[in-house]
Amino acid sequence: GQNIDQPxxxxxxxxxxxxxxxxxxxxxxxxxxxxxxxxxxxxxxxSYNVLDGLEEKxxxxxxxxxxxxxxxxxxxxxxxxxxxxxxxxxxxxGNNRKLIWGLGxxxxxxx
Amino acid sequence: xxxxxxxxxxxxxKRGQDVALRCDPxxxxxxxxxxxxxxxxxxxxLTYFQNEAQLDKSGLPSDRFFAERPEGSVSTxxxxxxxxxxxxxxxxATSRGDSNQPQHFGDGTRLSIL
Numbered sequence: 001g002q003n004i005d006q007p008x009x010x011x012x013x014x015x016x017x018x019x020x021x022x023x024x025x026x027x028x029x030x031x032x033x034x035x036x037x038x039x040x041x042x043x044x045x046x047s048y049n050v051l052d053g054l055e056e057k058x059x060x061x062x063x064x065x066x067x068x069x070x071x072x073x074x075x076x077x078x079x080x081x082x083x084x085x086x087x088x089x090x091x092x093x094g095n096n097r098k099l100i101w102g103l104g105x106x107x108x109x110x111x
Numbered sequence: 112x113x114x115x116x117x118x119x120x121x122x123x124x125k126r127g128q129d130v131a132l133r134c135d136p137x138x139x140x141x142x143x144x145x146x147x148x149x150x151x152x153x154x155x156x157l158t159y160f161q162n163e164a165q166l167d168k169s170g171l172p173s174d175r176f177f178a179e180r181p182e183g184s185v186s187t188x189x190x191x192x193x194x195x196x197x198x199x200x201x202x203x204a205t206s207r208g209d210s211n212q213p214q215h216f217g218d219g220t221r222l223s224i225l
Contacts (some may be wrong), residue, residue, distance in 0.1 A: 031211060042115075042202060042216035043154070050211060087153050098144065098167060099214060101153030 004102035006088050009027045011108045012078055020073045020086050020105045028093030034062050034073045035087045037104065043087055046073070050091075075107075083109045113137070115217035117203050121136045123223045124193050132188045132220045134203030140215075141208040145178055145188050148219070157201075160186060161208065193224045 003025045012018040019079070031050035035043035042105040049055055049064035049071060061074040073086055085106050116135040124130050136143055141162050146154035147170075156170040162183035171178070175193075180186040190197055200221050207217035 033213060039187075042218045045213035045215065048211060048213060089153075098156045098158070099154075100160055101146075103151075103153045 002090075002100050003074075004088055004090060004100060006086075006102040008103070008109070009106045009111060012075075014080060014109055014111050016078050017074065017076050018078060018107065020075070020088075020107065022073070022088030022102055024069050024071070024090050024102075026059055026090050026092065026100055029090060030093040031091040032062075032064055032071050033089045033091065033099065034060075034071075035089060037085045037087060039084075042060070045083065046086075050098045059096045077111050080109050080111065083107060115203055115205050115215055117201075117217035117220050119220060120218065121221045121223075123225065125225050126193060126195060128193055129189065129191045130193055132190075132201050132203075132222070132223065134186045134188070134205075134217060136184060136186070136203075136205035137215060139204075139207065140205035141183070142214075143180060143186050143208045144204045144206075144214060145186070146202040146204065148170075148202055154202055157188070189223075195224045198222055198224045 005023045033044040037043040047062035054063045059076045064071045085104040087104045088102040118133045143160040145157040148154045158178045159167040160180040175191045177189045200219040202219045204216045206212045206214045
């Protein structure tokens with residue numbers, strides 16, 4: 001079966017660092033994406049990991065461990081505008097290339 | 112435009128009516144996906160096209176749902192005899208087609224069935 005787990009909600013303070021975890025069990029794996037989605041808007045691409053390790057992109061970093069079926073998204077120097085839902089999505093192997101999505105983590109950044 | 116464009120942005124229909132949702136992809140993107148997203152949930156895969164070929168329609172919830180992309184560009188998702196449980200946001204996403212390329216999403220169509 002396909003299963004992706006993320007915490008439902010998280011709260012953090014402006015200027016702090018927050019780590020959003022994602023664990024997955026899927027029948028195929030061809031990479032993992034993180035997306036940000038503000039309420040009422042479309043998901044926007046943040047990062048992609050296919051090899052183990054850390055990918056850094058400005059204030060956002062993403063880590064992958066394929067052997068553990070585990071990824072995290074690290075957000076540094078939090079800003080109020082970072083309040084959003086963060087979605088972990090596994091890229092399914094095979095020729096359909098569909099994404100299997102977690103339910104998302106709703107992050108609230110407080111002043 | 113530069114991004115994925117979906118229309119209409121909002122659609123209200125009475126139960127039993129047919130609806131058609133349109134997606135204009137980013138130019139040159141060969142892969143096109145339709146997702147359904149309920150409030151507070153992640154997107155659920157519906158169907159996938161590579162150019163005009165529908166390679167996967169395993170996520171379509173019933174035979175009332177039909178998608179096409181006849182010329183490998185614009186796609187239409189049609190829902191026949193709509194039911195209240197069809198109320199959701201329908202997202203279209205496109206990508207260049209390489210497996211490591213991100214999917215870029217349109218703003219979605221918010222469908223409400225009364």
